[in-house]
Structure formats: structure tokens, C-alpha cells
Amino acid sequence: MKACTGIMLALLFALPASAEVDKRARSLASTCAACHGTDGKSVGGTAVLAGMDKAEFIKQMTSFKSGQRKVTVMHQHARGYTDEEIEKMATYFSTQSRGE
Amino acid sequence: MTFDRREFLKIAASGTLLTAFPSIAFSAPELMKKKGPRVVIVGAGFGGATCAKYLRMWSDKKIEVILVERSPTFISCPMSNTVIGGSRSMQDITHQYKALGKKYGVKLIQGEVVAIDTAKQTVNLAKGYLKYDRLVVAPGIDLMYDQIEGLSQKIADEQIPHAWKAGPQTALLRKQLEAMADGGVYLLSIPKAPYRCPPGPYERACQVAFYLKHNKPKSKVLILDANPDITSKKGLFLSAWNTLYPGMIEYRPNAMVTKVDAATRSAKTEFEDVKADVLNVVPPMRAGKAADLAGAVNVDKRWCAVDFLSYESKVQKNVHIIGDAVAAGLPKSGHMATAQAKVTAAAIIELMNGRQPDPDPVVNNTCYSMVSDKEAMHVANVFRFNVEKQAMVSAEGGGVSEKYSEEEGSFAKYWANNIWSDVLR
Ligand SMILES: Cc1cc2nc3c(=O)[nH]c(=O)nc-3n(C[C@H](O)[C@H](O)[C@H](O)COP(=O)(O)OP(=O)(O)OC[C@H]3O[C@@H](n4cnc5c(N)ncnc54)[C@H](O)[C@@H]3O)c2cc1C
Numbered sequence: 001m002k003a004c005t006g007i008m009l010a011l012l013f014a015l016p017a018s019a020e021v022d023k024r025a026r027s028l029a030s031t032c033a034a035c036h037g038t039d040g041k042s043v044g045g046t047a048v049l050a051g052m053d054k055a056e057f058i059k060q061m062t063s064f065k066s067g068q069r070k071v072t073v074m075h076q077h078a079r080g081y082t083d084e085e086i087e088k089m090a091t092y093f094s095t096q097s098r099g100e
Numbered sequence: 101m102t103f104d105r106r107e108f109l110k111i112a113a114s115g116t117l118l119t120a121f122p123s124i125a126f127s128a129p130e131l132m133k134k135k136g137p138r139v140v141i142v143g144a145g146f147g148g149a150t151c152a153k154y155l156r157m158w159s160d161k162k163i164e165v166i167l168v169e170r171s172p173t174f175i176s177c178p179m180s181n182t183v184i185g186g187s188r189s190m191q192d193i194t195h196q197y198k199a200l201g202k203k204y205g206v207k208l209i210q211g212e213v214v215a216i217d218t219a220k221q222t223v224n225l226a227k228g229y230l231k232y233d234r235l236v237v238a239p240g241i242d243l244m245y246d247q248i249e250g251l252s253q254k255i256a257d258e259q260i261p262h263a264w265k266a267g268p269q270t271a272l273l274r275k276q277l278e279a280m281a282d283g284g285v286y287l288l289s290i291p292k293a294p295y296r297c298p299p300g301p302y303e304r305a306c307q308v309a310f311y312l313k314h315n316k317p318k319s320k321v322l323i324l325d326a327n328p329d330i331t332s333k334k335g336l337f338l339s340a341w342n343t344l345y346p347g348m349i350e351y352r353p354n355a356m357v358t359k360v361d362a363a364t365r366s367a368k369t370e371f372e373d374v375k376a377d378v379l380n381v382v383p384p385m386r387a388g389k390a391a392d393l394a395g396a397v398n399v400d401k402r403w404c405a406v407d408f409l410s411y412e413s414k415v416q417k418n419v420h421i422i423g424d425a426v427a428a429g430l431p432k433s434g435h436m437a438t439a440q441a442k443v444t445a446a447a448i449i450e451l452m453n454g455r456q457p458d459p460d461p462v463v464n465n466t467c468y469s470m471v472s473d474k475e476a477m478h479v480a481n482v483f484r485f486n487v488e489k490q491a492m493v494s495a496e497g498g499g500v501s502e503k504y505s506e507e508e509g510s511f512a513k514y515w516a517n518n519i520w521s522d523v524l525r
Pocket of ligand 1: 142143144145146147148168169170171176177178179180181211212213214238239240241263264265266296297300304388389390422423424425432433434435436437466467468469
């Protein structure tokens with residue numbers, strides 16, 4: 001939806017330094033938060049994804065997709081994401097600190 | 101008007117003044133003068149609170165976020181059925197809003213939104229108004245009491261609870277079950293879809309049966325479902341009912357309750373009159389009233405159509421609708437409300453910077469259902485934006501549990517703890 005440019009200009013705010021983050025990756029990763037916590041910092045029970053090794057993450061997600069690793073729910077999620085998206089999430093999570 | 105200030109606040113707080121004298125709204129003061137880019141959010145449930153937090157996080161606190169909520173605490177519908185079943189307490193599902201302010205600088209106002217002017221871009225509370233650049237309306241649902249003869253908000257609050265908004269009615273329903281004699285009948289009436297939380301009613305039947313089995317084993321659970329069949333996880337629920345609660349749960353499809361009588365404790369469908377000891381009638385539902393105040397209810401006079409890239413209303417500019425109020429082929433769940441909230445937060449930041457939102461949003465949903473105090477099962481799906489259909493559609497994957505299990509009972513608990521934290525902390 002194209003909004004009125006005059007109003008838009010009035011709303012512009014300075015871009016923060018963290019505008020460098022891959023926002024697409026950040027959004028994709030945020031879809032895991034209900035079970036794995038904000039930015040992958042699980043508050044208990046489920047795996048902490050924050051700080052996870054990139055290759056290990058991709059390996060896990062691939063084994064969920066293929067059904068090689070037998071699990072309760074992750075295969076049903078992993079299959080909904082493309083390999084490129086999994087790669088993006090892997091990068092994002094691997095650069096998150098493991099939490100407070 | 102000659103009310104003195106104290107009198108004014110008292111009446112205004114009761115919520116009647118503004119409807120009776122709408123002009124008052126405009127003589128009320130501006131609350132929190134707007135200085136920079138600002139988003140006002142109506143409703144701090146799963147959708148609204150998450151959107152507030154992520155707007156602050158992802159804009160590096162550059163956008164001022166004001167979150168207006170009528171309730172002093174967050175009471176979670178997810179897991180509220182286990183309060184009715186007796187394995188959790190009201191306290192377990194009640195959470196505080198504090199961290200949203202402390203950690204993220206969200207400005208929380210406790211109060212009722214009573215008017216919205218989308219032309220002037222203002223939101224009215226009883227005590228004054230707020231200006232916004234963009235508005236997020238996340239009001240959840242309202243119950244349509246007028247669809248069931250003999251039912252009203254008052255009767256629901258005192259005698260025939262729906263307990264479809266977690267809170268005092270959840271506690272009331274639990275008390276009624278505790279007071280019921282062994283051999284009694286608990287009646288659950290389910291409205292036609294779409295309604296909040298498709299598997300919720302069947303989970304509730306499990307939780308009530310769980311309580312009765314261990315405390316009043318001669319009792320019955322009678323389900324009158326307005327739908328032609330169990331609307332979610334059918335096979336799994338049937339197996340739970342037959343295995344865990346054999347002979348206890350009776351299910352009647354195509355049974356829409358049209359009338360109740362609180363005095364005789366009876367419910368009427370097209371085909372029969374049913375008496376019960378505890379009546380749990382869930383009326384049909386619609387988008388919460390705040391969506392009407394924003395002029396955004398445009399589907400069946402009940403729901404709000406949105407652009408799925410930004411959740412901006414199809415009929416109101418700069419007004420975003422999220423959560424149960426949205427008309428979509430998406431489940432009305434807390435999990436989904438948080439997913440929509442994040443897409444919206446990201447989109448608003450882009451739009452307020454004069455850029456376009458992500459053209460390919462992906463969201464997912466999982467609804468766990470607790471079938472006893474320890475065992476659960478789930479349904480999970482990923483949804484992607486489909487350009488041709490201009491809709492969110494199921495992606496590859498998705499599915500339900502093979503069987504309910506204690507393992508998944510633990511995962512359901514982890515889900516609840518993590519989503520509560522994602523929304524509020
Ligand atoms: C029994 C039951 C079990 C459920 N179980 C699950 C589950 O296991 N998993 C799951 O994902 N979902 C579950 N749900 C569904 C989930 O609760 C809803 O889908 C979710 O709450 C929707 O979020 P929302 O933000 O749209 O609305 P809500 O969470 O209801 O938030 C709306 C908020 O807006 C406030 N508000 C409304 N109007 C105004 C106003 N005018 N002024 C100020 N404040 C206002 C309300 O007080 C409320 O706090 C369950 C629901 C029920 C009833």
C-alpha cells in the first residue's frame with residue numbers, strides 16, 4: 001500500500017547502526033521464538049538456538065526435513081522453509097549471544 | 101458540562117460518559133504529547149504486547165510505542181483449560197506487563213479505548229486522547245451474546261460461563277465443577293467456526309473429563325457442537341476420549357444451541373432441550389469492539405480484512421489489525437497472533453522509513469492440546485504469502501502428532517513458558 005509521501009517523510013527516523021542486520025533472516029528466525037525463546041534464547045526445556053554452530057544447525061534442520069531424525073514436531077516446521085531460508089536462520093542464530 | 105474533575109473521572113472511568121456525550125471526548129486533553137514517530141497499540145494480549153515489544157526491539161527504540169490495555173494483568177487463555185481441569189492455578193496463567201516498560205521502554209496505559217478517529221489519527225481513552233502515526237488494533241474477540249436467547253454478559257459472568265476469555269469466568273467454571281454432585285452432567289456448547297482456538301473446546305472436554313474421572317466418576321461430559329464434525333485433530337481427540345475417558349464423553353455434531361435458561365439450567369437446540377448441572381455455553385464470536393471503533397470490520401460484520409504483508413486494514417489507512425480479529429485462512433491462536441505481530445512490527449518499521457515491507461512473509465503455528473494433566477498432542481503448520489491468492493496458505497510440512505504423549509505434555513509446557521516470555525519479557 002503506497003502511503004502519501006508527504007506524511008511518510010515526516011515519519012522518517014534515523015536508521016540505527018544495527019540496520020546492518022539481515023532483516024529477512026531476523027524475521028524468519030523470529031518465527032521460532034514461541035518454542036525456542038526470543039532470538040533463540042530459550043527460557044527452558046527446548047534447545048537454545050542462540051549461538052548455535054551454523055553447520056550443526058543446518059545439519060539438524062536437514063535431518064528434520066528428510067525425516068532422518070525422528071522427532072515430534074520439528075519435521076513439520078522444517079519442511080515449510082526453503083534451504084536458503086534455513087541458511088539465513090543459521091547465520092542469524094549463530095551470531096546471537098547465548099543469552100543473559 | 102458542570103462535573104467537577106473528580107466526578108468526571110469517576111463517570112468517565114465507568115465508560116458510560118463518552119458514549120452518552122461523545123463531544124466530551126474532544127474536549128479531553130491530549131495525553132503524552134507526540135514528539136516523534138509513534139505507534140499506538142490497542143490491546144496487550146498475545147498480538148498487541150508482542151507487537152509492542154518487537155517494534156521497540158527492531159527499531160532500536162526509535163519508535164515510541166504506547167500500549168493501551170484495559171486489564172491490569174495478562175491472563176493467558178492457553179493453559180487456562182488446565183486450570184479448569186485442576187492441574188494448574190489461576191496464578192500460573194497470570195502474568196505481569198512490567199518488563200515491557202522496564203526492558204523495552206513500551207509506554208503502557210491501563211484503560212479502555214472508547215473511540216478512534218482514523219481521519220484525525222487519534223485514540224480516545226476516558227481521560228484524554230493520544231495521537232498516532234500508525235495504529236495497531238489487537239482487541240481479540242467479543243462474544244455475541246445476542247445470538248443465544250437468554251444469554252447476556254451478566255448471565256455469563258454469574259451463571260453460564262463461556263470462559264473463552266481467561267479470567268474470572270475460568271475460576272467460576274472451575275468452582276461450578278467442584279460444586280457439582282457425582283453423577284452430574286457438564287454441558288459444553290461449541291459455536292460454528294470460525295472461533296478462537298479451533299482445538300480449544302475439545303481440549304476443554306478432556307480437561308473437564310480429567311477432573312471428573314478422578315473426582316466424580318459417575319458424571320458425564322456432553323458436547324453440543326454447532327459444527328458438522330470435530331473441527332481440529334479429530335482422530336487424536338477421539339482416541340484420547342476413548343482411551344482416557346471411556347464412556348464419559350458424549351459428542352453430538354450439528355447441535356447449535358440457540359437458547360438457554362439459567363433458571364432451569366437448560367439449553368435448546370433445533371432438535372432438543374437438554375438439562376445439565378453445569379452449563380458452559382461458548383457463544384459465537386467476532387472481532388473485539390475496538391476494531392469497530394477503527395471502522396475496520398468489513399467481513400461478515402465480524403472480522404477485519406488485511407493486507408498480509410503489513411496487516412494494514414483493507415479499509416483504513418495506517419490502521420493495522422492483528423490476532424483473532426483478522427479474517428484469514430489462519431487459525432485464531434495465540435501463537436499465530438504473535439507471528440502476525442512480528443510481521444506487522446517489521447512492516448511498520450519499513451513503512452515509517454518510506455520503504456516497502458518484506459514481500460514474502462512466513463509464519464507458523466502450533467497448537468498443543470493437553471488431554472490430561474501430563475499428556476498433550478499438537479497440530480503444526482507453516483504458512484506463506486501467496487501472491488495470486490493474496491492470502492496466507494499452508495506451506496509444505498505441517499501435520500499433527502502421531503499420538504498424544506507425556507513427552508509432548510512437556511513440550512506443551514515449554515511452549516507456554518517460551519511464548520509467555522516472548523510476548524511479555
Ligand atoms: C480455552 C482456550 C485455550 C486456548 N489455547 C491456546 C493454545 O494452546 N495455543 C494458542 O496458540 N492459542 C490458544 N488459545 C487462543 C488464544 O488465546 C487467542 O488466539 C489469542 O489470545 C489471540 O490474541 P489476540 O491478541 O488477538 O487477543 P487477546 O490475547 O485476547 O488480546 C486482546 C487484548 O485486548 C484488550 N482489549 C480489547 N479491547 C480493548 C479496548 N477497547 N481497550 C483496551 N484494551 C482492550 C483485551 O483486554 C485483551 O487483553 C486458546 C483460547 C482459549 C479460549
